[in-house]
Amino acid sequence: MNAYYAINLLIYAAVDAMACLGLNQQFGVSGVTNFGFIIFQAAGGYAAAILALPPDTANGGFQSYLGGWQLPFPLPWLGAAAAGGLVALPFAFLFGRRLRGDFAAVGLLVTAVLLNLLVTNYRPFLNGDAGLSLIPTPLRGNNMFSVEPLSYEWGYTVGTIALCALAYLFVRRITESPYGRSLRAMRDNDAVADSLGKNLLSMRTAMLVTGGAIAGLSGGILVSYITTWSPAAWGYAETVVLFAAVIIGGAGNHVGAILGAILVPVGFEEVTRYIPSSNNLPPNLIPSLEWVAIGVLIIVFLWARPQGILPERKRVIRPPFASLEDTAAGKGVADRAAAGWRSSRPATSVVPEARPGDGAGASRYARSSPGRPAPPPPGSVAGSTPGATLRDVAPGTTMAGGSGAGTGSVVLEAVGLTREFGGVRAVDSVSFVVRKGTLTGLIGPNGAGKSTLLAMLAGTLPATSGKVLYLGNDVTALPAFRRARMGLVRTFQLASEFKRLTVTENLVSSVQGNRGDSFRGALAGRWYWRSDEDAAVTRAEALLERFGLAEYANTYAGELSGGQRRLVEIMRALMAQPRMLLLDEPMAGVHPRLARRIGNELIALCAEGMTILMVEHELAIMDEFADPVVVMAEGRVLAEGTMEQLRGRQEVVEAYLVG
C-alpha cells in the first residue's frame, strides 16, 4: 500500500471520527439534533486558516480574507476549537424557546444552507467561492521531522490520531458521568427531565459548545493538512453524511461513532475509488449514486436497526456493596423481595426501617446495615438547593409532627390561578392550600382542569394569571427545573420513564446535588463524584426493594409493564427527596393491590413529613388515603373537605354524575 495513501486515509478517518464524536455527543447522547453541525467544522477550518496564513497581501494578494496573523503552531488549532465552540453559542437561541425538536432542526439546517451561501458569495470575508489555499502546515518550516521521507506526514498522522483519542476520552468522560446520565435523560424525555430539576437550556448549550469545539478542532486539523478550505467542502449535505455515520455506527455509543466515521465518509470515498472509471459513464454518476446510497442507508438503518451497528451500551450499575457479598446472596435478596411483594408481605409494615423524626429525608430509605456507605447527611443535599433559604425548611424538626390533617403549615398555595387555551378557561381562578404532612386529593370529572392545574403548580405550563406560593415564596415565574430543585416535584399522567435508562438509572437521575451532575463535575472525573453516586445508588437499591422492583434494577425502563413504569416514576420522584410531591393519577393502570400498597407508602411518607397533592379518579383510593380532598369541575374548585363530607354535598355528586 502506498504510504501517502495510508497517511491520507488515516488522517481523514481520524478527522471524521472526531467530527462524529462531537455530533454523537450532541445527537446520540443528548438528543440535540443539530443539522447545522458542519458549520462548526467549517468555522474551525477557517479559523485555523486565517490564524496561520500571512496577511492577504502576501502571495500577490490573489486571495482576500480577514485576519492573516501568522500565528505559531498550537494557536491556530486552539483557535479552531474556540471558533467552533463560539459559533455554536448563538445556536442555543433556537433551543432557548420551547421549540418543537423538528422546528429547531429546520432552523439549524437553514442556517447551515445560508451561511454557506453567504461565505460563497462574499469574497472579502473568506475569499468566497474559491476558498482559501496555501494554508501553512504546522511546524513544517521547522523541519523537525525531516530526517526521513514522509516522517513529517507520519508525525502529523500520529498527532491527529492522538487528538482523536483525546476527544474520545473527553466525550466518554462526560457521557459516563452522572451529568451524562442527565443528558441521556434529557434525550429520552426533556419535559420530564425539566420537571426533575435538570436545566435543559444549560445542558443543551454546553453540548452545542462542546460538540462545536470538537468539530472546530477537527476542521482545523483537516485544513492544516490539505492546506485549502472552500464552501464546497461544507455543504449542508455533509452534515447528513455525519448523521448517517452516527446513526449507522450506533447513536449514543462513542465507539460506534468512530466505526460509523470509518464506514461512511471514509468507506464511501475508498470504495468508489475502486470502481473502474469507464469513459462511458457520465462524470457525475458515481458521486451522485454515493449520495443516493447514503440516503438509502439512513432510512434502512433507522427502520431495521435504529440502534446502529454498535448499540448504546447498557449501564449496569452494581450496588456499591455488591463486591462484598457473593452474587448468589444478592440474588436471594432480590428474589425474596420479589416474592414477598407478590404474596403475603404484611401491609402494615410498609416502612419497617423508617424512623420518623430521625432527621431526614436523606436517610429515609437507607437500610440500616453496617459497612455500607452512609447516605449523605440531609443538610448537604437540602442545603445545596435554593430551597434551604426558604422559610419553613428545617428538615427533621417537624418531620414527625404531621399527624393531623389540616393542621400543618401551608406548603403550597394557589391564588387565583388561571389558564386559558385559546379563550377557553381550562382552569378558572383556582385558590386553595395544601398543608404540610397531608395527602391532599384532587378529584373532578374529565376536563375539570386537574392536570392543567398540576402542570401550573409544577411550572411545566405557565399560568395565564394568578400566583403559586411554595413555602411562602412566589414561584409563579420560576421554571419547572428551579421549582424541582426547591423540592416541588411532579409526576406525569402519561408514562414518562426515561426509556433508554435502566430502572436504577431512572431513579438515580433525579437525585439533587450529585457532584458529578454538572459539566465541571463530570470533567473532574469519577473520584470526584464517586461517593455521591454510591450513596444515590444505595438509596435507589433500598427503594427498589421496598417497592419490590429489585430484580428489574438493570432493566431498561422502556421494557417494563405499565404498572411497573408508574412505580418507577413514583420512586424516581421520591429519589429527588421532594418536600412536596404532585402526583398525576399515580395509580392509573396499576393493579388494585399494588395501588393500595402505593397508597400506604404515600401515607407513610406523609407521616414522615412529606406533603402530597394527588390527582386520582379512583374514589376508593381517595376514600382510603386522601384527606382533605379538593373537588374541581369546569376549571373551578367546587368543594373541599373529607370524602365523607363531600359525599354529602349535592353539587359534588351532581358534578360527577353530569361529568
Next chain:
Amino acid sequence: MSVFVASIGFGLVTAAVLAIAAVGFTLQFGVTDVLNLAFGAIMILGAFLAYLVNSHGVSVWLGLLLAIAVCSVVSVLINSVVYTPFQRRGASPITLVIVSLGMTLIIEFGVEAVAGGIPVSYTMGSGPTYQAGGLILTGVQLIIMAIAVVTMVGVHVLLRYTKLGKAMRATAANRNLARNCGIRTGRVITTTWALTGALCGLAGTVFAIDAGSFDATSTDVFLVLILAAVFLGGPGQPYGAMLGALVIGLATEVSAAFIPADYKYVTAFVVLLIMLGVRPAGLLGERQ
C-alpha cells in the same frame, strides 16, 4: 425608481411560484404531520420530468401536466412506503425529519445521476412583453401568476366548501378526534399527499420555467424560501402560507434591488430565524 418597480414585478412572480409550493408544503405538514424536507427534491424531479418531455419537442405546458401527475403519485408512494410505516411505529418528529433528509438525498441525487450535473433549460418562448406603470412582465410570467391565483382560489374553495376540505381541516386539527367522528383519516391523508404532491410538481415546473436554467440541486435554496414563507404564516396554515409567500417573494426580490442579488435570500433567512425564535406558531397561528 424603475428598478424598484421592476423588482416588484419579479417579486410577484417569485411570490406566485412560492405560494404554490408553500401552500402545498404547509397543507402536507398540517394534515399529515410530516415535515417533508424532500418537498424541494420532489419539485426538481417534476421539473426534470417536464424537461424530459420538453426535450423531445413537446410543449413544456404538457410536461407540466406530466410533472403534476408523477409528483402526486411519487408523494403518495413515499408516504405509504416510508413515512407512514415510521409514523405507525411511533417514530419521533425528529426521526421523520432525518428520514425526509434521507429521501431528499435519494431523490435529488437520483435525478442528478440520471440527468447529469449540468444545468438545463426548457425550450420555450417567453411570450410577448407587457408593460404597465413601470412593471415589465413577460407573457410566461403572467401565466405563472395566473396559475398561482387559480391554485390559491382552488385551495380556498377546497378547504372552505368541500367535504374533503373540511375533513382535511378536521384531520389537521385533531387526527384522533376526526377519526372518532367518522372521518376516514387514512384516506384523507393519502388524498392530501396526492393533492400536495400535485402542487409540488406544479411548483417545481413553474419554478424551473421562472428560473430559466436549473439543475438537480437548484431547489436547495428555494426550500429555504418555502420554509420561510410557511413559518412566517404559521406551519399548517394555508392562508398564512399564501401571505408568507407574498411577503417573502416581494422581500427577496425588492431587497435585490438594493443589495447584491447574491444576498437576496438572506432576507428570507432572517425572517425564518426570527419567526422560529420569537413566534414559531407564525403570524396567523394561534399562540401556544
